[in-house]
Amino acid sequence: MTQTLTIRRPDDWHLHLRDGAMLEAVCGYSSHFGRAIIMPNLVPPVVTGAEAVAYRDRITAALPGDVTLRPLMTLYLTEATDAADLVAAYRAGIITAVKLYPAGATTNSASGVRDFDKVRGVLDAMAEAGVPLCVHGEVTDPAVDIFDREAVFIDRVLDPVRRAHPGLKVTMEHITTKDGADYVRANDNIAASITTHHLVINRNHILVGGIRPHYYCLPVAKRESHRIALREAATSGDPRFFLGTDSAPHPDTAKESACGCAGCFTAPNTMSILAHVFEEDGALDRLEGFASLHGAAHYGLAPNEDSLRLVKRDTPAAYPAKITAGDETVTVFDPGFPLYWHVEDVK
Ligand SMILES: NC(=O)N[C@@H](CC(=O)O)C(=O)O
Ligand SMILES: [Zn+2]
Ligand SMILES: [Zn+2]
Numbered sequence: 534m535t536q537t538l539t540i541r542r543p544d545d546w547h548l549h550l551r552d553g554a555m556l557e558a559v560c561g562y563s564s565h566f567g568r569a570i571i572m573p574n575l576v577p578p579v580v581t582g583a584e585a586v587a588y589r590d591r592i593t594a595a596l597p598g599d600v601t602l603r604p605l606m607t608l609y610l611t612e613a614t615d616a617a618d619l620v621a622a623y624r625a626g627i628i629t630a631v632k633l634y635p636a637g638a639t640t641n642s643a644s645g646v647r648d649f650d651k652v653r654g655v656l657d658a659m660a661e662a663g664v665p666l667c668v669h670g671e672v673t674d675p676a677v678d679i680f681d682r683e684a685v686f687i688d689r690v691l692d693p694v695r696r697a698h699p700g701l702k703v704t705m706e707h708i709t710t711k712d713g714a715d716y717v718r719a720n721d722n723i724a725a726s727i728t729t730h731h732l733v734i735n736r737n738h739i740l741v742g743g744i745r746p747h748y749y750c751l752p753v754a755k756r757e758s759h760r761i762a763l764r765e766a767a768t769s770g771d772p773r774f775f776l777g778t779d780s781a782p783h784p785d786t787a788k789e790s791a792c793g794c795a796g797c798f799t800a801p802n803t804m805s806i807l808a809h810v811f812e813e814d815g816a817l818d819r820l821e822g823f824a825s826l827h828g829a830a831h832y833g834l835a836p837n838e839d840s841l842r843l844v845k846r847d848t849p850a851a852y853p854a855k856i857t858a859g860d861e862t863v864t865v866f867d868p869g870f871p872l873y874w875h876v877e878d879v880k
Pocket of ligand 3: 549781
């Protein structure tokens with residue numbers, strides 16, 4: 534028995550496409566999305582409007598001819614960011630948002646912000662011009678346990694920054710805790726993206742029966758009660774929660790290492806996993822809101838005009854276990870269950 538679900542074409546509000554051979558290898562796997570907010574944490578990072586234009590052009594050139602994905606660019610906020618350049622890039626339609634990485638919090642965040650007082654002027658200019666701020670919400674204080682870093686960030690950084698700049702529109706990226714979901718529900722001018730993998734794994738998946746580097750990402754998956762809180766938020770129909778896959782490809786050699794880096798590569802099977810998750814929670818009718826409507830509304834954009842069809846079949850959907858990128862391989866996220874929902878593009 535097949536079952537069909539047709540939704541407005543979804544968007545990915547948090548995606549890493551990288552550059553060079555990795556960009557070439559991965560960008561086609563996001564073809565089912567209409568738009569994607571592209572993260573700027575390249576080495577060196579995308580800091581100026583001109584760099585965003587150049588990166589956008591490299592992405593457009595790398596996309597296979599039949600892929601219509603529209604990259605929405607971001608700038609990487611540093612303590613030296615030029616507010617005038619940033620606002621001009623936003624007004625010119627070059628960028629959709631600005632990304633705040635606390636220095637040292639995650640992959641390629643070394644150029645991020647250490648002293649939040651140094652970016653007050655830029656945040657004021659962003660609030661004034663209506664430029665959305667996307668936040669990687671973790672403190673880097675070595676005294677704070679890694680599983681507490683998101684909750685502590687809310688109290689120590691996010692809430693004070695929002696109070697100092699009440700007009701600033703904020704996306705709390707890839708929330709991993711009930712604390713994050715509750716904070717978003719309790720406040721205005723803030724929404725949260727939720728990844729596919731954080732709806733599926735908890736911290737046991739990373740650590741029980743051996744260390745599984747392909748489940749390691751940042752913020753790190755938390756205990757089961759938090760995963761359930763994220764599932765509730767994502768499937769609730771609340772427009773403050775939307776999809777940002779945080780699909781973050783890394784070469785297997787960098788993941789399967791004595792110091793494995795953070796990131797899960799979910800682009801190839803994200804929509805199949807999400808359909809499975811929403812069906813499991815009796816919320817298939819809310820998948821469209823989460824994946825296709827809420828994020829666009831938060832960013833002040835219209836939903837996509839066209840659709841995506843998901844078909845549940847008796848046989849699992851096929852996806853590669855690994856893909857090749859230049860001389861390297863990249864492991865695709867394994868949800869740990871077969872995926873009966875097939876993505877059938879209706880272009
Ligand atoms: N999420 C991750 O674990 N990694 C991301 C960075 C990020 O989004 O924090 C990456 O760039 O690899
Ligand atoms: Zn992040
Ligand atoms: Zn990310």
